[in-house]
Amino acid sequence: MLRRKPTRLELKIDDIEEFESVKKELEARRRQSEETESGASVITVDVIQPGTSTSAVSKTELVNERIGYKPQPKPSTLPTLFGSLQF
Numbered sequence: 276m277l278r279r280k281p282t283r284l285e286l287k288i289d290d291i292e293e294f295e296s297v298k299k300e301l302e303a304r305r306r307q308s309e310e311t312e313s314g315a316s317v318i319t320v321d322v323i324q325p326g327t328s329t330s331a332v333s334k335t336e337l338v339n340e341r342i343g344y345k346p347q348p349k350p351s352t353l354p355t356l357f358g359s360l361q362f
Contacts, residue, residue: 339346 338344
């Protein structure tokens with residue numbers, strides 16, 4: 276197997292400035308949206324700290340939500356398992 280040499284990434288001052296400007300714009304938009312939402316209704320947010328213990332199911336749900344996976348419930352009745360069998 277051929278291996279290539281490690282890629283070298285260089286961070287320039289222009290890149291840092293661009294990152295900071297984009298970060299400030301996103302924070303400003305977030306604050307603006309929070310202000311508009313806070314006036315309309317109260318929103319509660321559950322924050323889970325990395326050190327807190329959670330069950331395996333909730334961790335799985337968090338991962339699925341983060342990656343956008345929405346599992347469909349499995350059918351448990353015979354017609355849905357085998358389809359409509361007509362003779």
